[in-house]
Amino acid sequence: MREKPVLDIHEVPSKPKWLILSLQHLFAMFGATILVPLLVGLSPAVALVSSGLGTLAYLLITKGQIPAYLGSSFAFIVPIVLATEIGGPGAAMIGSFMAGLAYGIVALLIKQLGHQWIMKLLPPVVVGPIIIVIGLGLAGVAVDMAMYENPGAPESELIYSVKHLLVAMATLAITIGAIIFLKGVFSLVPILIGIVSGYLIAYFTGLVDLTPVKEASWIQVPDFIIPFVSYTPSFNASIFFIMVPVAIVTLSEHIGHQMVLSKVVGRPFIQKPGLHRSILGDGVATMLAAVLGGPPNTTYGENIGVLAITRVFSVFVIGGAAVIAITFGFIGKIAALISTVPSAVMGGVSILLFGIIASSGLRMLIDNKVDFNIKRNLIIAAVITVIGIGGAFIKIDNFQIPAMAMAAIIGVVLNLVLPQDEQEKTEQKKYEEKQNTVA
Template structure:
């Protein structure tokens, strides 16, 4: 680290902040992750309060496993929105043979997958990942995640609870989207990091003014209330289904690639090589444990959050204590009954409004990966791989073998993309660090 960088650092990674500074900066990180973390459960029918608590617990577990050397916050992963919705639909279909709570078993297996990858990295390094997940595979898969959810966002904005077109919903969605876009474009500093949260607040207020929101449940709710955890053998009996596993586990290639990219970017921000110390194997292991803990309590799979890395870059306060504080605040909010009920009263057009932007950004980030890594589409190999991934993923292609085996949509597209990259001639060696350059 050079002298100029040292002067810019407000708090070092292992530096304990003053009490007021600790509280304020921790809440800042809470706000940065809040919008995205509660959006995922809101879209998938999971309790936002449980998601907040599991994100806090997962973050604390990650910090312990990485020995407090990797300042990161772990929250709900957008990659699993579509698979969770698909699995929960199967749970409601008696003919599918998929038991209730199977999406949590799928999430548990996603965490196990992270751990397996971590163990392989520990033994074999990262070269095999470079070959398995080049930009020509990961980029289109990320595009599928965003574009595949486009119809969901539009449906939330245009249709009311009865499934009918509602101009009031459209107006609320437009207001929410406008506030989010204006905040992202025209604000600076910390406000530019939380446009989703500001958009949700603005959209909620507009929905309240239009009579779409009923705040009576919020007023009647208790300040302290234990949320609806989904604990195996207590609330449900876990059932193993290959159909569920194949819907969720292949999608793990995206958060795995995302995790590595975040650790590389974070290393640059805090001027420490996190790939070596605490090690990519240890941070990936921490991500796996966080996801296993989340699924055990009823929350969605977790991933490291780029929003909080953005806050670090802006504030130059790298202290791990800030993430410990943010995790405890998230857990506290999760046990606040009024907060939980408030989150449940956010109307669908508000979530749909921010989702239009977020899902589009996800799709665009996949395109950005292709552009920044100069993937040459005049080469037939690259054109074929990306084309097949996009059509299979967005088109919802599926392979069914009775009720025993099913592989579809994004999961099928991910697997086929990896296979095509391995079998088609002309594979190039990828500069992995350049692939995720900030």
């Protein structure tokens, strides 16, 4: 018999309990949500505001029926960096907005045609290797932050630092220890514990400068990047192909999260309020973030973990976390404190996080029993992995399709054109049935 929820979806907790439960969700997403903007040169304060607003929009679009929190998406780290190099932060925001529009188009198609077609388009043999590419493609970024005083500088100007590497390794060790050994509420926030602990170590080794915190105001408007104010929007085909294909991965991630949520809460969210509403909510959250200058949003596995452990499914608790996140974004000293986190600390945490992303791709292949004795599966996975990690790209004048986008597009095309034998058709049918099964 399914365990009864402590608070069901539409139950409102008492005010003291409401605050505590909402803070718990905030802390669960906090470390990862602020890490993404720090890695791509955006404002963590804006990321908090856009995360909160995006979550509130998601709750509204899904009619308050799905208790999901949305935070910064790791899948868009490399595309944002590439888009920024081409046309500045404004170009990255335009690309993010187009990715959000792609979500909207997919949501419309699902509403009209049902959701089976997207399961056929994005089977595990395509999505698993793409997720592996995302994780391993970021490996160099994590290692550079861990080893160098000035990560991001040209290779000839990089300054190696044993102190930075030791701080990064200490941060990594503490984060791993928190994941393995901590229980209860603390087990939900190992990334945050790792960042805080690494920050303290960095402070005592002289890597932290608190001057920005002292100079910051308590109440401060975040550094929003707003179209027609901060920049003039313009369409660029290269930005489109850099950003939009990544939605292939995040859409699959979103569907997986909905399946897990359905099982945790005991409601068929894909049927009611419908996958189309959930995907539309995610897309609108991403477009809101793009308009404000934040990274694209996605549903968060960390917060699904909180729901599973606490059995508190109230959307009012999720909404409370969103409101607190928005409030934190306007507290200048908090934003300044986040900006003082040394790259070595973020490098240590990122080594683990990016590795986990790659491992989750492997897990998808294993969980869905993808058989690599079948030549078709082997070819699709091999081509996606080598193109993505190898860095192949198409560039004609100012038009560019980067490696991750190429890998995703070619993977989808190969899956559509390579013939399936009877065994593969049976596996595909089992996968689609699994995606439709709720506890």
